[in-house]
Amino acid sequence: MSPPVLTLTDIRKSFGGVRALERVSLELPAGCVTALIGENGAGKSTLVKILTGIHQPDGGEIRIRGTPVRIADPLAARALGLGVVHQECQVFDNLSVAENLFIRAQPTSRGLVDWRTMRQQADAVLRDLDAGFDAGTPAGRLSIAQKHVVQIARALTHDSQVLILDEPTASLSQRECAELFRIVRKLRDAGRAILFISHKFEEIDALADRYAVFRDGVSVSAGALADTTRDELIRLMVGRPVEQLFPKLETTPGAELLRVESLSRAGEFEDISFTLRRGEILGVYGLVGAGRTELAQTLFGVTRPTSGSMHLAPDAAAAGIALVPEDRQSQGGILDFSLAANVALTNLARLAPRGWCSGARERALAAEWIDRLSIRAHGPGQVVRSLSGGNQQKVVIAKWLARAPGVLILDEPTKGIDVGAKAAVHRVTSEFAQAGGGVIMISSELPEIVGMSDRVLVMRRGRLRAEFTRQAATGDALLRAASDA
Amino acid sequence: MIRFFARFSDATRRDLAFGGLTLLLFVAVTVAFPGFASPRNVAGLLDDTAILIMLALAQMLVILVRGIDLSIAANLALCGMLAALFNRAFPGAGVLPVLALTLVAGGLLGAFNGILVWKLRLPPIVVTLGTMSIYRGVIFLLSKGAWVNENEMSRDFTSFPRTGVAGLTLLTWLALLVFVGFMIALRRSRLARDLYAAGGNPHAAEYSGIDAGRAQFIAYTICGALAGMCGYLWVARFAVAYTDIALGFELSVIAACLIGGVSIAGGTGSAVGVLLGCLFIGIIRSSLPLVGISAFWQMFINGAVILIAVLVSARERDRQGQTLEARA
Numbered sequence: 001m002s003p004p005v006l007t008l009t010d011i012r013k014s015f016g017g018v019r020a021l022e023r024v025s026l027e028l029p030a031g032c033v034t035a036l037i038g039e040n041g042a043g044k045s046t047l048v049k050i051l052t053g054i055h056q057p058d059g060g061e062i063r064i065r066g067t068p069v070r071i072a073d074p075l076a077a078r079a080l081g082l083g084v085v086h087q088e089c090q091v092f093d094n095l096s097v098a099e100n101l102f103i104r105a106q107p108t109s110r111g112l113v114d115w116r117t118m119r120q121q122a123d124a125v126l127r128d129l130d131a132g133f134d135a136g137t138p139a140g141r142l143s144i145a146q147k148h149v150v151q152i153a154r155a156l157t158h159d160s161q162v163l164i165l166d167e168p169t170a171s172l173s174q175r176e177c178a179e180l181f182r183i184v185r186k187l188r189d190a191g192r193a194i195l196f197i198s199h200k201f202e203e204i205d206a207l208a209d210r211y212a213v214f215r216d217g218v219s220v221s222a223g224a225l226a227d228t229t230r231d232e233l234i235r236l237m238v239g240r241p242v243e244q245l246f247p248k249l250e251t252t253p254g255a256e257l258l259r260v261e262s263l264s265r266a267g268e269f270e271d272i273s274f275t276l277r278r279g280e281i282l283g284v285y286g287l288v289g290a291g292r293t294e295l296a297q298t299l300f301g302v303t304r305p306t307s308g309s310m311h312l313a314p315d316a317a318a319a320g321i322a323l324v325p326e327d328r329q330s331q332g333g334i335l336d337f338s339l340a341a342n343v344a345l346t347n348l349a350r351l352a353p354r355g356w357c358s359g360a361r362e363r364a365l366a367a368e369w370i371d372r373l374s375i376r377a378h379g380p381g382q383v384v385r386s387l388s389g390g391n392q393q394k395v396v397i398a399k400w401l402a403r404a405p406g407v408l409i410l411d412e413p414t415k416g417i418d419v420g421a422k423a424a425v426h427r428v429t430s431e432f433a434q435a436g437g438g439v440i441m442i443s444s445e446l447p448e449i450v451g452m453s454d455r456v457l458v459m460r461r462g463r464l465r466a467e468f469t470r471q472a473a474t475g476d477a478l479l480r481a482a483s484d485a
Numbered sequence: 486m487i488r489f490f491a492r493f494s495d496a497t498r499r500d501l502a503f504g505g506l507t508l509l510l511f512v513a514v515t516v517a518f519p520g521f522a523s524p525r526n527v528a529g530l531l532d533d534t535a536i537l538i539m540l541a542l543a544q545m546l547v548i549l550v551r552g553i554d555l556s557i558a559a560n561l562a563l564c565g566m567l568a569a570l571f572n573r574a575f576p577g578a579g580v581l582p583v584l585a586l587t588l589v590a591g592g593l594l595g596a597f598n599g600i601l602v603w604k605l606r607l608p609p610i611v612v613t614l615g616t617m618s619i620y621r622g623v624i625f626l627l628s629k630g631a632w633v634n635e636n637e638m639s640r641d642f643t644s645f646p647r648t649g650v651a652g653l654t655l656l657t658w659l660a661l662l663v664f665v666g667f668m669i670a671l672r673r674s675r676l677a678r679d680l681y682a683a684g685g686n687p688h689a690a691e692y693s694g695i696d697a698g699r700a701q702f703i704a705y706t707i708c709g710a711l712a713g714m715c716g717y718l719w720v721a722r723f724a725v726a727y728t729d730i731a732l733g734f735e736l737s738v739i740a741a742c743l744i745g746g747v748s749i750a751g752g753t754g755s756a757v758g759v760l761l762g763c764l765f766i767g768i769i770r771s772s773l774p775l776v777g778i779s780a781f782w783q784m785f786i787n788g789a790v791i792l793i794a795v796l797v798s799a800r801e802r803d804r805q806g807q808t809l810e811a812r813a
Contacts, residue, residue: 052692075694090692094685094752095678103682103693104675112673138495 003066005030005193006051006082006162011060013046020046022217024060028162028193033184035204035225036197038214039237039418044197047214048166052084053077064162075104083155087167089147093140098122100139100150101157125153129183145176152183163187164195169203173289174483181207199445201230202479215239234447246451247423249430253454254278257316257438258407260299263308268294269462272308276407276438281429283453283473284442286482291462292442293326296409299440316406316438322346324396326411326442332396333384340366340380343399369398373428390421397428408432409440414448426452446475458482499746499798500757507765514772521772528653534767535660536715536722540734541741541759542667543711546704548742550684550697551751552602552609554705557712558734559620560594564716566624568642569633569726576639583642583717591713592706594620599705603698617735624728635724646718656718663711667756680704685752741766743791748798765790 004027013021021043028034038044049055051062053071062069064080071077077084084090092100098118099106107117122135131149133142139150148168155163165184169177184207188194198204204211204225212222213236221236258276263269269291276282286292297303299310300323312321325331333342344351344362351361366380373394377387384395393413400408410429414422429452433439443449449456456473458466458481466481515522540557547554554560564587571578571586594616601612635643646656653661671677683690683700690697720726745762747754770783 053694054692073694074692078694084692086692088688090686090689092682092685092689092752095681099678099682104679104695106675106678108675112669113675113678115673 003030004028005065006195007061007063007066008047009061009063011047011050011062012058013043013050013055014058019217021050021057024214024217024219026195026212026219026222028195029210030161030193031188031191032210033188033194033196033208034210034212034222035208036195036212036214037199037204037233037237042214042237043217044214045166046217048084048086048164048197051077051082051162051164078105078158078160081159081161082164083152083158083160083162084164085148085151085155085166085168089144089151091139091142091147091150093138095139096135097126097133097137097139097142097150097153098135101125101135101154103154105158121157122153125156128156129153129186143176145172145180148172148180149183152187156187160192162193162195164197166197167199169198169200173287177203201233205230213237246448247427247430248281248452249434251279251434251454253280254436255313257313259311261309261311263295263298263305263310265294265298265303266306268298268303269459272459272464274457274464274467276440278436278438279433280454281433281439281441281452283449283456284440284459285444285446285449285456285478286459288444290459290482292459293411294462295459296323296325296411296440296442299323299407300409312406319404319406321407321409322400322403322405323409324393324400324411324413326415328389328393328396328415333392333399335385335392336383338381338383339370339375339377339387339395342384342395343369343380343402346399347402365402366398369402373398374424388418388421390417390424393417393421393425397425401428401432405437407438407440409442411442412444413441414443414445422448446478449473449478450475496746496753496755496758500755500761503746503758503761503765507761507768510765510768514768514775518772518775521775524652526771528657530764530767530771531657531660532654533771534763535654535656536719537737537741537766538660538760538763539663539711539715540738541745541763542663542756543708544735544738545742545745545747545754545756545759546680547609547701547708548684548739548747548749549680549751549754550701550704551687552701552704553613553739553749554595554598554708554712555610555613555735556594556598556617556620557613557708557738558731559617559624560591560709560712561716561719561734562728562730562732563594563620563624563627564591564713565720565730566628566633566716566726566728568717569638569720570627572639572642573633573637576642580641580645584714587713587717588710589713591716592710594713595709596702596706598709599702602705603702606698609701621728628726628728630728633720633726638721638724643721643724646722656722659718664756664760671756676703681752737766737787740787740791744787744794746794746798 006028008024008026011021011024024043024047036044046055050057051071053073053076062071069080071080092103101122102118106113107121108114119135126133126135129149129152131153133146139147142150152163168180172180184194196208208225210223211225211228211233213220213233215237255278256275257278261273263272272295284292298305300321329335334345340362343366347365351358351365363380369375370377370380375391375394375398377391384392387395413425429439429441441452450473453473454470456468456478457464458478460482468477520526544554544557567590568583568587571583598613598616601607602609646654648655650658679695680700682693683695683697687697719731741762742754742759743749744765746758766787769786773780773782
C-alpha cells in the first residue's frame with residue numbers, strides 16, 4: 001500500500017460541552033477510495049468541517065504527506081490540496097460554471113479578472129471529466145448531479161490531492177450515480193486520495209477499496225473492504241446487534257381501512273392503487289424522487305389529486321389521517337414553540353373547545369406524551385428547537401398520535417436521528433398498528449423497511465412497480481425493483 | 486433572433502431586452518414631441534438623472550449582497566448639510582476638500598450600517614430604517630433646523646456640478662464616470678465577484694473562504710461614500726441645504742434598481758441594467774408633463790413597472806425550473 005496522503009491522529013472536537021469527535025484517526029492512501037461510514041451523529045460532518053477549515057479541532061494532529069498542517073480556513077484547505085464535494089450543493093447558481101470553479105482564485109491580468117483565460121482553463125477541466133456542459137453555462141441551469149461535477153471540477157482546478165465526497169449521491173438517480181462513480185474512479189486511478197462518505201452499502205461496495213467506521217465520535221475500525229462483510233460493518237457502526245433496532249410486534253392485519261384507486265397527480269405520480277388494512281404497517285420504498293413524498297402529501301390532503309379516488313373506513317374517516325412529514329424542521333414542528341404548544345396544535349378542538357386555550361390542559365397532554373414516548377426534555381415548556389433531532393421527531397409524532405388518527409403516514413420517520421430515538425419511533429409505530437391503526441411508512445432505509453413492514457410497495461418514477469409480502473421483501477429484491485435495473 | 490439572444494447570459498439578455506424597451510419609449514415620446522430628442526433636452530434629462538444613477542449603482546452593491554440601504558437619502562442629506570456648513574465656514578477652500586469630506590463622511594455613515602449588519606448580525610432593513618432616522622436627526626442637530634441658502638454658499642461650490650464640458654454638465658460626466666467604473670469593476674474586479682458570490686449563496690461563500698458579512702460591510706461603505714458625495718452635488722445643484730432634502734428618495738433609488746433587474750434576493754444585477762432603470766424613470770418623469778399627465782402618475786408607473794418586472798422574472802424562473810425537470 002502506498003503511504004497515506006492525509007493522516008489524522010486523535011482528532012478531538014467539542015461544541016459547548018457536547019463532544020462531536022472524541023478520538024478520531026484516519027488515513028487516506030493515494031490512489032484509493034476510502035469509505036467513511038457511521039450513523040448520523042457519529043461525527044462525519046464535523047470531520048468534514050474540520051478538513052474544510054470551517055472548524056478548528058480542539059486537539060490531535062493533521063498531517064499531509066507526513067508534514068503536520070493547520071487548516072485555518074477554507075482557503076488554507078484549498079491551498080493544502082483538500083477538495084470537498086458537499087452534500088448540499090455548494091454552488092453559486094447566479095454565476096457561470098467557470099466562475100464557480102475559480103471562485104476566490106480567478107486568473108487575472110493587470111489586476112482585472114481575465115475571463116477568457118478563466119473560461120479556457122475551466123473548459124479544459126470539464127473536458128477532462130467529460131462533463132457534458134461547458135464553462136459558460138449558468139450554474140443555476142444545471143441538475144444536482146451536474147452541480148456535484150462542478151464541485152469536483154472545482155477541486156481539480158486547485159489540483160486537490162485529497163477529494164472528500166460527503167454523501168454526494170443522496171439526491172441522484174441511478175444513472176447519475178454511475179456517471180459520478182465513473183469520474184471518481186478516473187480520479188482514483190490518477191492517484192488521488194478519495195474519502196467517500198455514504199450510507200448506502202451498495203455504493204460502498206461498488207466504489208470503495210478501503211473503509212473506516214466512526215461511532216459516537218470515535219474511529220472504531222478501518223481496513224480493506226475485501227477483508228470484511230456487510231454484517232460486520234453494520235455491527236461496527238451500530239455497536240449492537242441489528243435485530244434490536246426493529247422491535248416490531250407481530251400483528252394479524254384485519255379489515256380494510258383505506259383503499260386507494262388509480263390515484264394520479266400530474267407530474268408527480270400516476271395510477272397508484274393499494275389497500276391498507278387495520279393493524280398493518282405498509283412500507284413504501286423507492287429512491288429519492290420516486291414520488292413517495294408527493295403521494296403522502298396527496299393522501300394527507302396537502303395537494304389534490306388530478307384523478308383517482310380514496311376510500312376510508314367510516315371510523316377512520318372520522319378519526320382522520322395524520323402525516324409526519326420528512327422535513328421535520330420546516331414542516332413537522334414549530335421549532336420556536338414549546339413542546340406543549342406543538343402537541344396542542346393538532347388537538348386544539350379538544351383542548352380548547354370554546355376557542356380559549358388552557359395552558360394547564362396543554363401541559364397535561366404534553367406531559368402524558370413525554371412519558372409515553374420517553375421524550376428527553378426538561379418539561380412541557382421546553383422550546384422544541386433546543387431538543388435533539390430524535391426528540392424533535394418524537395414531538396412531531398406525539399402531536400399526531402395524541403389525535404388518535406385512523407391512518408398514520410410516516411415520511412422518512414427516522415431520518416437523521418440517533419439509534420436510541422430510532423428504536424423508540426419504531427416501537428410506538430408498532431404499538432399504534434397493534435392497537436388497530438394503519439401505518440404507511442415511507443423510507444429510503446432498506447433495513448427499516450424490511451424490519452418494520454408487513455407489506456412493501458415499491459415506487460419508481462411516480463408509479464407502483466412492485467408489491468412484496470414481509471417474507472419476500474429482502475433488501476436485494478426491493479432495491480432491484482426500485483432502481484432502473 | 487432567438488439564436489442571437491441565446492449567446493448571452495440571462496442577465497445580459499434581460500439588459501438587452503430592457504434596453505430595447507427604454508429605447509422604444511424614448512422613440513415613442515420623440516415621435517409625439519420631436520423636441521424631446523434635441524441635444525439640449527437629452528443633456529437636461531441626463532443631468533436630472535445623474536444623481537439617481539450614482540445612488541442606484543451604490544444601492545445595487547448593497548442589494549447584491551442581500552442587504553438594503555434605506556438610509557441612503559438620509560446619508561445624502563446629512564453629508565449635503567456637512568458640505569454646506571463646511572463651505573460656509575471655509576468659503577475659499579474650493580471644491581476638492583468638499584468632495585473629499587463628503588466621500589469620507591458618507592463612507593463612515595455607510596460603514597456604521599455595515600458594522601451593525603456584519604458584526605451584530607442585525608437585519609439590514611431594521612438597521613438602515615434606524616440609521617435613516619438617526620442621520621436625519623443629526624442634520625437637525627447640526628443645522629439647528631435652519632436652512633443654508635445660496636447666498637451663504639461660495640460661487641465655485643454651487644457652480645461645480647453645473648459647469649458645462651462638451652455639452653454635458655460636470656454632474657453628468659461624474660455620473661458617467663461612476664457608471665463606467667462600476668461596469669468595469671463589477672465585471673472584472675475580484676472584490677466585486679466576491680460580492681456576487683456572497684449575495685448569491687452566502688453559505689457556499691463561507692465554504693469558499695469569502696466572509697459574506699465582510700462583503701456586506703464593504704458594500705455598505707462604498708454605498709455610503711457615494712451617497713455622501715451625491716449629498717454635496719445635490720446641495721450644490723439646488724443651492725440649498727436643509728433637514729428634509731431628498732426625503733423619501735431612497736425609495737426611488739431602490740425602485741430604479743428593481744426596474745433595472747437587480748434581484749432583491751441578492752446576487753444578480755448589472756451596472757447597465759441599473760443605468761437603464763434610471764433612464765427609464767428619467768424619460769417617464771420628463772415626458773409626463775409633455776403628455777399632460779400629472780407628475781403624480783410617476784409613482785403609479787414606477788410601481789407598475791416594478792410589479793411587471795418581478796412577474797416576468799418569476800415566470801422566467803418557473804419556465805426554467807420546468808425545463809430542468811423535463812431534462813432530468
